[in-house]
Amino acid sequence: MPKNTEKIGYACAYTPLALIDAAGYTPYRILPMSDCPDQAGQLLHDNLCPHVKRILDRAISKDLPDLHGAVFMNSCDAMRRLADAWKRVRPADSIILLDLPATADDAAVAYFAGELARLTESLSEWSGRNITNSDIETSIEQYNQLPPLFNRLRERLRQGVLAGGSTRMQTFYNEAMMAPFEKSARSLKQALAEPESKDPQSNGIPVFLFGNVLPDPEALTFFESCGARIIEDDLCTGSRLFTPIELGENQDLVLQISRSLLTRPPCARTFDPGQPLKMAEDILTRTRASGARGVIGQTIKFCDPYLDRLPAVRETLRQAGIPLLLLEGDCSLRSIEQQRTRIEAFIEMLD
Amino acid sequence: MMYQYFKDMADGIEAKILQDPDLPNPRKKYALETARLGSRLYSGNNTVAWCGLAVPFNLLNAMGITSCFVEFVGAVLAATGTADPFLEEAEQAGFVGDTCGYHRSVIGAARKKIMPEPDFLIATTCPCSGGIAIMENLADLFDKDLFVLNVPQEDSEQNVAYLADQIRDMVEFVTRHTGEPLDEDKLRQTVESTNRTRKIMKDVYQLAQNIPSPTDGRLLTNFGLVMPLFCGTEAAVEIARAYKDEFTARVDNGIPGVPGEKLRLLWIQNRIQFNNPLVELLEKEYRANIVSDELNDIFWDPIDPQDPYPGLARRAIAIPLNGSIQRRIEHLQKLARAYSLDGAINPCNWGCRQGTGARGLISEGLKEIGVPVLNLEVDCVDQRNFAEGQLRTRIEAFVEMLHSDLARHRDE
């Protein structure tokens, strides 16, 4: 079988893409972008994260490419419910739900490695091929090529010399989330081979964007049309997905994937009990380092991991004197566009 | 102030029990122990741990820790009709109304400093993402150490071993804070006592399955949720025994919990915690009895006193709110059959992604075995938007439908 012709769906930034790739599949992120009718609320509830509901809507409306199966992470209640509903909506799919500890201590890393080993077994069963250590190592090495390429593109973005600006950056992220590795690596390299060109939006006000799910490149265009320049992001559909897997000598590969995933810049759902609400400090540090003049927090409705931590972010930034605008959306461009006046007023205030 | 409130409450209940010491008085004994827990939490003389729901409280009892899950505070505030200002406080601090009312009220109470300051906190990832986020906030607010138990979803060897090891680490964490190591003999006794309580509670639930049931819609409210807090103590054994005695006497003497019981209902997940007329409406006007609550069940095996950690881990993993919805549905179906249920009510607590988030799947699962479900839209803690009239109408329509189903089956 030629490599990577079949796809495995996934929905969370903690998914080990390299393992899926090692099994000969293309990891395909099921993004919550579609015009499918709202039906997921019937199976679950309307007051559930729109990210999850839209993904389920795509499954109900059969608005998905051929998928061999799907890998879900137990990252939050809503994701668990997505895995439950998936079984009902697409009973023929091979699916697996991996437990994901909320902490990243050694025991949690070892446990999550066990979950990843379980995934490897399932992928092996699904694909009918034995996944060797060398397969995994090759895939890790491949996927490890992406973060430095993204870093270089982000640097251009920061300097205002990436043609297409943050909108284009998002299309690169989206491609890397859905296409075979070779294809996305090629696109990134081609972009880097282009001469630096002044982004017409580069005199927008530099802003740090954090939150959960915002995959629509048009949303970034929209922020720019309001006078902002997103110079750095911390989104689960953005920079957070592409961080390297540390490869030490003679170590268990799966354990290394586990550690790298659990210790990468976290989604609000993962935290260090020794430093409660450190997420707020992290946002402050990254904002300062990026040179942003203000912060936009873009979260989606009914997302408990974020909703319950935003008060701390707000307070920390307030104390630091950094302006913050909190936007609540439903993953759609429209929900962001409706807040144009607030965004424009915020950017004007930063000017 | 709160200490005095709970102390007076405990004294008052005790005095009432003494008026009729020969009666089983189950609900009074249960309320007494709850009040005593409240006064211990507020006395300032005990080592206090605020916890998540799936913490092995019997183990903490063996270590002399006064511990409680934080949602208890929300339930108490709602039950006493005092939650509103705390909910408002939380909302003003940025905790939006879309989140669970239990958690908003707890945050409000902590911010307004009516929650006793803990010595440390122990969070559990079960049952919900909101719960663990609130524990992180409380640890920050109180500036106290936080320990997290990651509760896996399924009962497998690897999962049980992981959680059992974490519980061992929790013991070390507690010891570091108290300076008192765990007395292994005490733990053994505590586990034995827990198993005794378990066995009697199992009998209690079995008795409640009688037709008509000896229970009514109030006697066992929150029972399965709160009893784990007392497990390992003689008080738990005594409360369970009082229920068993009361129910046995009622069954033997043909005294039903709801006279003329016609419909038998299941309540899914949490009760509405503030005072409301819905249970009375069901019982008085429709002879509909809530004979079973989802969490009133023994879903765990006895724990081995010689090697308790795996058993403690299994118990946490087995909590019906943990794991897949399929497992939860199977449990609900089991209850439906055991209690010969006619229907189920799901309050769909506003803001609960864990339970309410699966509303449609749960309804389908019960419908498969012929048990219709009424899905309400209630915030079980926040009474500010309680739409009594609307709920009445929906409940009335539901029970009337059940009555006519019943009549049709009788005619067939």
Ligand code: SF4
């Ligand atoms: S956006 Fe929030 S609620 Fe939705 S899947 Fe992500 S973490 Fe979960």
Ligand code: SF4
């Ligand atoms: S009602 Fe739901 S969200 Fe609230 S504490 Fe219970 S499980 Fe968590």
